[in-house]
Amino acid sequence: MSSIINKNDSQSDITNQKEKHHCHRHYTIQFIADWKQKYRALVSSGLFCPIIGLLINVILLGLSGFMAGSNPENTQIFILAQITLMLTAVALVAILLYRIQHKLMLPLSHLKSWSKEMRIGNLSARIPVPSSGDFASLANDINALGKDLMNLSREMDERVAQQTERIGQKNRSLEILYDVAASINISRDLDDLLVRFLRIMNDVVNAKAATLRLVTDDEQMRLVASVGLSDEVVEQEKLISLKRCLCGKAITEGELLSQENIKECNLHAGHRFFEDDNIEMIAIPLQYRGETLGVYNLFVEKPGLVNREDIKNLLISIGRHMGMAIEKSRLDAKAKQSSIIQERNLLSSELHDSLAQTLASLRFQVANLDDSITGGDEQAAEREVAQLENGLNEAYTELRELIAHFRAPFDERGLAQSIAKSVDRFRKETGIFIFFQNEWDQDELPSTLEMQVLRIAQESLNNIRKHSKAHAVRILLRCNKKGRHLLMIEDDGVGMGKPALNERPGEHIGLSIMKERAQRLGGELLIESEAGEGTRITLTFNTPETSQRNILDLI
Known part of the structure; x- marks a missing residue:
């Protein structure tokens, strides 16, 4: 094991020695290369020879003094030689x-x-280039750098000028769009708006005239506004075919189009728009959510206006x-118009559910009075x-x-008290037994909702009085904490064979109005009736915070 370790250590030492040798060799080569470069630079500078001459001269002076x-x-x-060497040294120093x-x-x-000129912004400054030497190469490099800086500066100035011009155009476009938006807000009506708009566009492009046409249902183009055209031309151009000339094409294709002159327009119209036909016409579609509503035209004396991308985009945006x-x-x-129709319907409903019911009751009482007078019952007649x-x-x-408020009298104490008041009136006028079951836990509903519920209850009682021949009536008014509401009115009268909700106006118009009122509540009206079995009317609805009805839970 130790022998293996020693062997590995020896191999590592050999590797380190090789790396050190390689590094020393690299540094030596680099040092020699640097000195060669410095030597060449010194020789090419013209200073090498005088310096070498001075060194040799100094050496010779020393030798001559020693000799x-x-x-x-x-x-x-030797003195003469030294004088000569000194004169030579002086000459070499002068040359150096x-x-x-x-x-x-x-x-x-x-x-x-050069650096001073560059600091003050003179990018055209250049360095004189020597005929030879390293300074000649340096001067060429510096001059090339200066040229690049000047080109870069010129390019930056051009780009800044372009961006400034573009920003100016954008600002002008924004001003125009602002004027158009302002005209939309301050115009009295559509005609006034269109005239203001055409005047703005005339000023923007210095147009000779401008027109605006809207598409009709029968594929015609109706001239609705114009500026700069004679009354005769306007009268003749009031209504033209959608398939005629450039205007119809712009509407059909939904794109901005132009033509260099209006000769074709004069030919189609059969009259001249202007004395000079060499006027460019631009047709810009009026679009909203992908639908083309019409087209506006600009008649300009200077052609090529739509070739500018910013103007083209502006005209399309304004369109x-x-x-x-x-x-x-x-x-x-x-x-x-819908609001007027709705108001008329509401007025009709209010008249039917208030004054009409009262008049119907008076008619019923007049009939009773006639019976009393005919029967000789003076007390009944007085009642x-x-x-x-x-x-x-x-x-x-x-x-x-x-007349004053466009709403019926309503008890300030709420819906339950208003229905109770109607119940008392019904009982006094008809003598029919009526029971009001009040389970109303709701403190207050919006007055519009309360009025609809009250009117349905009143119309139901009115129908019972006129048609049912009932002996007993029950009204249930219920509301729970979940916001579910129920109004149920039932009688034991003759009933109806078929509810007449959808019949044409007549005696049963009240049923249709009741159904409309239920729809306004966002609720449901259910009429259950059979001949000889009486009638039940059920109204269910929720407060605005709830969204589901459950009749079974309510009943």
Whole structure:
């Protein structure tokens, strides 16, 4: 084992010695190469020969002095030789100084001047290149570096100028988009908006005229706004075919298109738009969510405007903004119309469920009064007259409330008390036994919901009074803590063979209105009736926080 270890140690020593030898050899080669390079640099600089000459001259002076001391008889000869050597040394020193000045100091001075010029921003400064030597190569390298710096600086300036111009164009585009958005907000109506928009676009591109057309349902293009066109041209261009000229093509393809002149437009229209036909026409589609609503046209005297990518993108972007504004205006008009229809329906429902019911009750009381008068029952007639008077007062009050507030009188104590009030009135007017089972745990519902529930209860009682011939009525009003609500009204009258929810307007319009009110509550109205078995009306709904109904749990 020890022999193996000794063998490994000896091999390791041999390896280390080889590595050391290799390192020494590498350093030696590198040292010789460095000295060769320095030698070549010294020789090429022109200083080597004078320095060697001075060294030789100094050596010769020393030898001549030593020889003169050893041979006194030849002293004059040695003195003359020393004078000659000294003169030669002076000449060599002069040559050395001259070459130091021109080969070393002057290039350094040029380098210093160059660096000063570069510091003050003169990137065109260059160093004079010597005819030979290492300084010639250095000067060429420095001059090449200066040239690269100048080119880089020029390129950076050009890029900065381009970016500045691009930012300026972006700012201008943003200003234009802001003007368009502002015109959308301040315009009185769609016509005013479109005229403002065309004026803005005229100013942006210095257009001679501008038009805007919208697509109709019968594949026509209707001229809705124009700037810069004569009244005669506007009148003739009010409605044109979608398949005609560039405008229809832009709408069909959904892309920005242009043509160099308007000769084709004049040919299709049968009249001239302008005195000069050499006017470029640009057609930009008005789009919203992938649908093309129309097109706006710009008539410009300078061609090639759409060749600029920024202008092209701006026109397309503005077209989309205007498409959104036009669609919004259309939706607002539809919403307004829908709101008017809804208000009319609500008014109709309120009239039916309030004043109409009161008038129906008065008609019923008038019939009772006629029977009392015919039968000679004066006391009954007086009671009927008193009820008629109360009914007229209630009708008048309801009418005034509808006019002033567009809602029926509602008890401030809540839904349960309002239904109880209606129950008392029903009992007094009809004499029918009615039981109100109040299990209402809800403190308060939104007034809009309470009104819908009250109206359904009132309409149900009104139908019982007019049609059911019932002897007893039960009303159940229930609400639990989970927000589930139930209104159930049932009677023991003659019933109905088939609920008339979907019949045309007539005597059963109240059932349709009840169903609509249930839908407004987000609830469900169920009518159960058979001939001779009475009728049950069940309304179930949830408060806004709940979303599911469960009739079985409620009942």
